[in-house]
Amino acid sequence: MNQTRKIAAMTMTGMLCVSMISQPVMAASNKNYTKDEVVYGNLQTNGNIEEVYVVNMFDAKKEQKIQDYGKYSSVENLTNTEKIEKDKDKMTMNVEKGKFYYQGNMVDGRK
Numbered sequence: 001m002n003q004t005r006k007i008a009a010m011t012m013t014g015m016l017c018v019s020m021i022s023q024p025v026m027a028a029s030n031k032n033y034t035k036d037e038v039v040y041g042n043l044q045t046n047g048n049i050e051e052v053y054v055v056n057m058f059d060a061k062k063e064q065k066i067q068d069y070g071k072y073s074s075v076e077n078l079t080n081t082e083k084i085e086k087d088k089d090k091m092t093m094n095v096e097k098g099k100f101y102y103q104g105n106m107v108d109g110r111k
Contacts, residue, residue, distance in 0.1 A: 033066060
């Protein structure tokens, strides 16, 4: 039974990752930066999903304002202390040239 729960949890996490990859990334059409995202899931000892969050990374070619989208309950700037503006499913941030990271905590484990 315990093995079944682990397999179910890993399958759910895998499905979540595939669904995230299959969604179009808004940043791909912008030549001034590239975007990568990694989905993390914390599981309870019984295999149930405890929380899911995404770390978004932008590599900006110049200082600029970037808008990103996701259904996050909260966001956190992982690069500096500047506040990320969150308006429903749209995040707006000022980034310097180079790499910028922020974390989005997912609503109900979905983006």
